[in-house]
Amino acid sequence: MPRLRPMTSILAAIAAASLAVTLAGCSSGSSAPADSASGSGSASAAPITIRVAMGSTGPAVDGVFTTLKAAYEKKYPGRTLELIVQENDTYETIGLNNLLTSRNAPDVYFERPGARLATRVDDGYGADITEAVNGPEFAGRFDAAAYSGMVIDGKTYMVPWSGDVTNVFWYNKAMFTANGLTPPTTWDEFLALCAKLKAAGITPLVDGNKDKWTVGSIASHLAERSVGNDAYVAAIKGEAPMNSPGMVAAFDKLKTLADNGYINRSVDALPDDQATTQFLLGKAAMLGIGSWLISDQTAQAPTLQIGYFNMPTMDGSGDQQSVLGVSTGYMVNANSENIAASIDFLAMVSSVEGSKLFAAAGITPMTVDPFVGVTADPNTVSLAALLSSASTKVTPADNIDVKRADEFYGAAAAVIGGLKSPQDALDEAQHRVEALPKS
Amino acid sequence: MRPSSRWTPYLLVGPAVAFFTFVVGLPLIGTIALSFTKWSGTNRIKFIGLDNFVRAFHDDVYRLTYVHTFIYIAATLVLEVAVGFGLAGLVSVQGKRTAWYRVTFFIPVMLPMVVIAVLWSFIYSDDGGLINSFLTAIGHDDWRQVWLGDPSTALLAICVVSGWIYAGFYMAIFYAGMQRVPQSLLEAARLDGASEADLFFKIKVPLVRGMTEVAALLCITGAFQSFDLFYVMTKGGPDHATEIVTTYLVSTVFVDHEVGYGAALSVVMSVVVIGTGLLYVKLRRGDGVDVEY
Known part of the structure; x- marks a missing residue:
């Protein structure tokens, strides 16, 4: 995952302060969870803890998750959200595997669509969340294309989070x-x-x-x-x-x-x-x-003027306007006892307010309106448009x-x-x- | 003295045996068991018999790792043990103030390996690296190399760093051995007109031969455990030119998530290490005269 620039930390903090209250109080964007068996949605239900695992994407984005955690706990009394943030390489190699096989496995975890998602589903760690993502909590938040690589045999196993142009x-x-x-x-x-x-x-x-x-x-x-x-x-x-x-x-x-x-x-x-x-x-x-260069450029050489161009066209039978990119998302652990409450959190991540927070922190959310009302780097906005409008989105080999x-x-x-x-x-x-x- | 109870010896060795079983025995048994399975670390374990071992013997890269490891052993026997021996000879010369040198040569041993690896990566760097800058400065731009990016130089470059680190370690061992050589013997030789070189080659070297053999065994078995230098400096590249067993193991288990196959590779490596050690011990000559400790 790309590292994020310090400036975005400040912007994210300001945005977080103003939006946290909105998120916590907002009830129209995310309905109360339907699964009463999970104990969610009721102040009188037994306290539950939702564990969310991820690799660190930098302080700005980590800060957004902390903001969302506070908003979630305020909105759902009796629920505690535990963020498990690991160094990214550790998470991707041994961290997540160890977490999933531990006694206290995460309820929600960061993952990549495609081969890695399929492996998680095969191994019994992917909950079928088709009904939830088609429900009111996620209504209108994502285009169908955002779920590419997240659906197996008609069942959706991931809530989209961010997109990156890889090269x-x-x-x-x-x-x-x-x-x-x-x-x-x-x-x-x-x-x-x-x-x-x-x-x-x-x-x-x-x-x-x-x-x-x-x-x-x-x-x-x-x-x-x-x-x-x-x-x-x-x-x-x-x-x-x-x-x-x-x-x-x-x-x-x-x-x-x-x-x-x-x-x-x-x-x-x-x-x-x-x-x-x-x-x-x-x-x-x-x-x-990839697109994460913007973070490094802003941090290391803020005065340097840079531009980009996509892979030039060439003789070949492929799509000469294709874009190499990856998306990421969050899966719900099939073994979780709090699936509905976990989905509530992902709905908050995908909400209008959540998207704004992540966009301000330098992430390109995969929601339909990632940059509305947000001051983002022009290259970030441009690359997001390039990816979303690509006639063919090519997946890097290591994601296959x-x-x-x-x-x-x-x-x-x-x-x-x-x-x-x-x-x-x-x-x-x-x-x-x-x-x-x-x- | 006989123990008061026939259980006493068992009680005395019990804690040690329990500890060994916990930290060595059980992991060893677990690794051997996993080597017959296909397991990603999160999925259901599937028994596949000897398939992993068959695959290992057909794995080009895995076989190549042993070639690299044995080249590394050969190089480090010279750059670590032989150079350490020579340094010990130099710092044990009578009448010289050698403490400063001893400390200087030993300092790399005390530095964290990752720090050393990063430091030497910059020294070897193509862009502004110390070596290439020096070559340019002396007018030999044509000698500049991408030292860690060229398969013909990458492994040797790492061996040099390894020698730089561990020569001081072996120097300390040999120096201690040479200090145990009876002074009376050295004095007598000096009275007979022996030079410092004579003392080194004709008295010290023969008397610390046993120590040399132990040092060589340490070097050989230690080479199989090498990892950090290789991983930080080249990650096994370029084109597997510096891939050794441990870097390949880590890649197999933690990147490819093939825990079962990785366990099989570990078992094969353990057999090779133990076999090499036993062969070495077998080949050691037992008729030498060593310093008594």
């Missing part, structure tokens, strides 16, 4: 202006732009691929543009070969960047945060990363199948590092994928 090319406006450049629309224009920057002694593109997901994200997008979304997803799921000619053609584009020195040669050794710093220090003209994505990303890293040819890298990835046990 665009950010550029330094001053550098572009100084070199007479404008954002490219085609891949050939992009290469010509890189050549011009390199000739001017400027590193065209910097990326930090030590963890393999940054260039892996670019590779995901290139693959979709080359072979189409269905074929790309099939390749990552192991239903089609990863080393097809179309996939190799996509990786050829990475090779072009590496061979011509258009990307920093330390790409595979550099962590993504250091690549971000290099870009913000003006050591490269472009950076390939973690293990196969690891091989796919590894192949991309080998190519961008100049270690292997696209064909060899993808052949090797395919060989390893075939050796994986059938799920």
Whole structure:
């Protein structure tokens, strides 16, 4: 998850102070829970505790949850909301697993749609909340598209929370202006732009691929543009070969960047945060990363003027206007004894007031009206519009199948590092994928 | 003296056995049991027999981790043990004020490993790193490397850092051993005209040979436990060029959530470590004359 800028903490705090009372007193947006068995909705019912688990998204967003907790407890006397906020990497690797298998498992937890959600459902930790999300508490709060990857066999298992564009090319406006450049629309224009920057002694593109997901994200997008979304997803799921000619053609584009020195040669050794710093220090003209760069830019280089452009169009059978993005959401634990009360909290998170708080804190809520009445960074608003209006939303490979994505990303890293040819890298990835046990 | 009750010995060793069972025995049994299962950590455990072990032996990356581990062992035997031995010889020279050097060489051992790894990552950095900046300064721009991003240099670069840390540790061990060499022996040799080099190679080295063998065993088994340097500096990359067993294990269990497979990899690693240790002990010569402690 992206880290958020300190300024947003202040804005969020101000917004929180003014909206907390509204949230607590607001009864029209969220009705009393229907499940009396949960003990919810009644001041005379036995006290209950709702445990909500998440990875930290930064102090501003964590602060919003604290505000919502106070509002929830005020609105529902007898209920206590316990926030379990872990360091994000810990949460995503061992934290959530340990919590779910503990005796005191969370009632509500942050998760990603798609493969991870499906795994949680398979393992018995996903409550079917179809009826609730179609009920009055969530009425009109989300477009149907927001539930993408959250529905299995017609049953909804997640309440959408935030959306991120996972990869665009950010550029330094001053550098572009100084070199007479404008954002490219085609891949050939992009290469010509890189050549011009390199000739001017400027590193065209910097990326930090030590963890393999940054260039892996670019590779995901290139693959979709080359072979189409269905074929790309099939390749990552192991239903089609990863080393097809179309996939190799996509990786050829990475090779072009590496061979011509258009990307920093330390790409595979550099962590993504250091690549971000290099870009913000003006050591490269472009950076390939997601929408959360805005937080870092505001915190580290507030005077730097940056813009972005989506992946340029290219020859290929994919959707050339596609956007690489991910959404997140909250699931309700199927083993929870307080499912209705848990849903009440998620309704509060998704409410108009809740969305405003999160938008002010720098998150892009997936509700229908995330930025109404909120002063947000223009790039944040623009990227949210890009994602919501995308003709095809491409999912990064690691949100489809973690293990196969690891091989796919590894192949991309080998190519961008100049270690292997696209064909060899993808052949090797395919060989390893075939050796994986059938799920 | 005979114990007053036949239960007394059992009562005396009981706490130790219980503690060992709790912290070693039960986890070991649990790991072995899990190695025959498919389990993500949250789903229902499924018994799959030997499938994990069959998969492990066909896993290219896993096999590669052992190659890297043994290269690491070979390199660190030189950079840690041999260099530590040499340093011990230097700081044990009579008449020199060596305390400052001993402390200096030992300081890296006391630093947190993660701090060292981050520090050396900056030293090796392509952009403004100490080594590449130095090469540029002396006019050898063409020698600049992405030290941690090039498969041909990444593993060696980590071995150098490991040597920088642990040479001081082995120096301390050997220094202690050399201090136990009888002064009368050294004095007699000096009276016979032996130089400091003669004392080192012809008296100290033979007398601390047993300690050298222990140090080598520590180095070998310790290499299998290495993790933090590799994880922080390269995360096993680039292209698995620095992937060792422990980094692959962590990735398997905590990223891929394949706990059963990870347990199988752990069991195989344990067998390899124990086998290597036993082989080493078997190969040790037992006819040497050691310093008596």
